[in-house]
Amino acid sequence: MREIVIGAAQLGPNQKADSRDAIVARMIALLEDAARQGCTLVVYPELALTTFFPRWYMEDQAEVDRWFEREMPGEATRPLFERARALRVAISFGYAELTPEGHHYNVSVLTDRDARIVGKYRKVHLPGHDEFDTERAFQHLEKRYFKPGDLGFPVWRSQDAVIGMCICNDRRWPETYRVMGLQGVELVVLGYNTPSVNSQFSGEAGDKRLYHSELSMAAGAYQNSTWVVGVAKAGVEDGHPLMGGSIIVDPNGFVVARAKTEGDELLVHACDMDACNFGKSTIFDFARHRRVEHYGRICSQTGVEAPR
Amino acid sequence: MREIVIGAAQLGPNQKADSRDAIVARMIALLEDAARQGCTLVVYPELALTTFFPRWYMEDQAEVDRWFEREMPGEATRPLFERARALRVAISFGYAELTPEGHHYNVSVLTDRDARIVGKYRKVHLPGHDEFDTERAFQHLEKRYFKPGDLGFPVWRSQDAVIGMCICNDRRWPETYRVMGLQGVELVVLGYNTPSVNSQFSGEAGDKRLYHSELSMAAGAYQNSTWVVGVAKAGVEDGHPLMGGSIIVDPNGFVVARAKTEGDELLVHACDMDACNFGKSTIFDFARHRRVEHYGRICSQTGVEAPR
Numbered sequence: 001m002r003e004i005v006i007g008a009a010q011l012g013p014n015q016k017a018d019s020r021d022a023i024v025a026r027m028i029a030l031l032e033d034a035a036r037q038g039c040t041l042v043v044y045p046e047l048a049l050t051t052f053f054p055r056w057y058m059e060d061q062a063e064v065d066r067w068f069e070r071e072m073p074g075e076a077t078r079p080l081f082e083r084a085r086a087l088r089v090a091i092s093f094g095y096a097e098l099t100p101e102g103h104h105y106n107v108s109v110l111t112d113r114d115a116r117i118v119g120k121y122r123k124v125h126l127p128g129h130d131e132f133d134t135e136r137a138f139q140h141l142e143k144r145y146f147k148p149g150d151l152g153f154p155v156w157r158s159q160d161a162v163i164g165m166c167i168c169n170d171r172r173w174p175e176t177y178r179v180m181g182l183q184g185v186e187l188v189v190l191g192y193n194t195p196s197v198n199s200q201f202s203g204e205a206g207d208k209r210l211y212h213s214e215l216s217m218a219a220g221a222y223q224n225s226t227w228v229v230g231v232a233k234a235g236v237e238d239g240h241p242l243m244g245g246s247i248i249v250d251p252n253g254f255v256v257a258r259a260k261t262e263g264d265e266l267l268v269h270a271c272d273m274d275a276c277n278f279g280k281s282t283i284f285d286f287a288r289h290r291r292v293e294h295y296g297r298i299c300s301q302t303g304v305e306a307p308r
Numbered sequence: 309m310r311e312i313v314i315g316a317a318q319l320g321p322n323q324k325a326d327s328r329d330a331i332v333a334r335m336i337a338l339l340e341d342a343a344r345q346g347c348t349l350v351v352y353p354e355l356a357l358t359t360f361f362p363r364w365y366m367e368d369q370a371e372v373d374r375w376f377e378r379e380m381p382g383e384a385t386r387p388l389f390e391r392a393r394a395l396r397v398a399i400s401f402g403y404a405e406l407t408p409e410g411h412h413y414n415v416s417v418l419t420d421r422d423a424r425i426v427g428k429y430r431k432v433h434l435p436g437h438d439e440f441d442t443e444r445a446f447q448h449l450e451k452r453y454f455k456p457g458d459l460g461f462p463v464w465r466s467q468d469a470v471i472g473m474c475i476c477n478d479r480r481w482p483e484t485y486r487v488m489g490l491q492g493v494e495l496v497v498l499g500y501n502t503p504s505v506n507s508q509f510s511g512e513a514g515d516k517r518l519y520h521s522e523l524s525m526a527a528g529a530y531q532n533s534t535w536v537v538g539v540a541k542a543g544v545e546d547g548h549p550l551m552g553g554s555i556i557v558d559p560n561g562f563v564v565a566r567a568k569t570e571g572d573e574l575l576v577h578a579c580d581m582d583a584c585n586f587g588k589s590t591i592f593d594f595a596r597h598r599r600v601e602h603y604g605r606i607c608s609q610t611g612v613e614a615p616r
Contacts, residue, residue, distance in 0.1 A: 278509065303490075
């Protein structure tokens with residue numbers, strides 16, 4: 001048994017007016033609760049430190065940049081790292097990164113139990129659009145404010161497990177899980193900020209959107225025999241509802257813990273990494289069963305090429 | 309609206325002693341019911357014409373070959389094709405193919421409404437093993453009796469839709485749907501023969517196995533914005549239980565029809581191919597959102613390469 005007790009630390013909404021200090025204080029409260037329950041890893045959502053700012057169209061880059069972090073940990077996040085180190089709890093959370101070269105990414109980090117950053121991931125599948133879209137009920141400007149991630153889908157050995165990350169919309173793409181699965185991933189941690197309403201189809205009910213989120217994570221877990229921990233920022237943020245539905249999925253594709261609220265809420269589950277072994281050595285023993293000679297289009301072709 | 313009324317024609321068990329004529333007569337009965345209900349396409353399971361013979365270990369190739377078809381239509385299947393032509397109902401079904409060159413494949417065909425074969429698919433993802441396995445509760449010798457398919461995952465234009473096929477274990481692999489999705493598939497038809505018991509883990513309950521089947525098909529449908537019609541051969545075949553659970557899944561990933569029995573049973577649903585358009589042009593607009601530069605492992609690497 002290789003058990004990691006994991007805390008999925010769903011966050012309620014971060015309003016535009018909330019300071020990073022106030023938000024980090026809420027993250028620390030969840031961390032302390034998790035430590036009391038024996039967790040050695042706590043996972044927070046995408047863009048945990050701020051509101052989901054890509055819902056606004058901005059032309060002033062200085063206004064955009066104030067949502068980004070230039071260092072990690074920085075002044076506001078140092079107390080989180082210090083508390084995590086003291087409690088010996090590893091953390092993973094998302095934020096907006098502004099690099100010294102001036103590049104903007106939607107990222108997440110993973111630390112070890114000494115609060116050292118051991119992995120960084122930059123979101124590959126940016127949803128939405130890059131110019132103001134008059135057809136939408138609200139904007140989703142991730143393609144405007146971020147560059148697509150340039151690090152691929154790496155995995156890291158930590159806490160005697162193979163751990164990978166992805167962010168929000170990445171979880172809907174089977175390629176995300178498979179690239180990590182091909183590196184033996186046993187635990188995928190991810191955060192999301194998902195509007196409760198489809199900006200392009202208001203008739204799509206919230207329960208359908210929760211279903212899509214869960215379907216994608218459960219399939220990714222089952223088809224790669226990996227744990228998946230998906231953590232929402234939820235509730236009404238600056239007037240815009242974000243769905244909750246944080247879950248922990250076992251390597252058999254079954255949901256073993258599910259958030260009940262749209263606020264700050266901690267799910268705790270003892271995840272045995274050895275539970276990945278059966279699937280990886282039988283039905284999803286890739287070396288025995290995959291037929292890469294027929295997968296070429298997946299890598300050689302971006303869009304659809306329909307038959308005549 | 310581009311509507312195809314589809315019949316998912318689940319079959320109950322085919323016993324070893326059942327003649328092909330008797331089985332084809334059951335298929336024709338389902339076909340006639342489907343025609344009465346307005347269907348223009350009827351989908352039958354994998355290995356529809358015989359028992360699931362890979363559950364037996366055989367060393368005599370002549371004994372193996374009697375489960376295979378040397379021509380299609382052949383003597384036993386001609387009445388099915390003739391009735392389908394008369395009713396103007398396209399059909400798709402699976403069988404074991406022995407080619408003139410002596411190769412053995414697990415295949416399915418698709419006809420047009422004049423009973424002309426317009427597409428053939430050869431199963432790519434063969435599950436199981438090729439030698440007698442003393443560790444298993446029963447044998448699953450697909451890798452012994454069949455060669456892996458050599459045709460990839462083609463799609464065909466028929467009935468004003470883009471249609472693809474896969475077979476049984478193929479449905480658990482996201483690559484299957486994605487290769488067809490990259491060709492604009494709008495309807496994936498597939499059959500399966502899935503034991504109700506995991507031959508390598510008897511503790512896996514039947515409802516879990518139904519969940520895995522449905523999870524894989526629903527995710528494939530949603531993530532490629534395509535209809536998926538999955539049709540079982542079900543019930544106790546020569547003493548071995550096969551699960552049912554035939555379903556029709558819409559391009560949003562929702563099950564719109566589900567079999568209630570483990571016998572011959574027809575599900576009918578009017579499937580609008582235009583329902584694929586929304587997903588294909590928004591969240592799963594591949595040309596805008598896929599990032600093939602990070603998918604390389606999927607095509608370049610068969611098995612797992614774990615980090616040090």
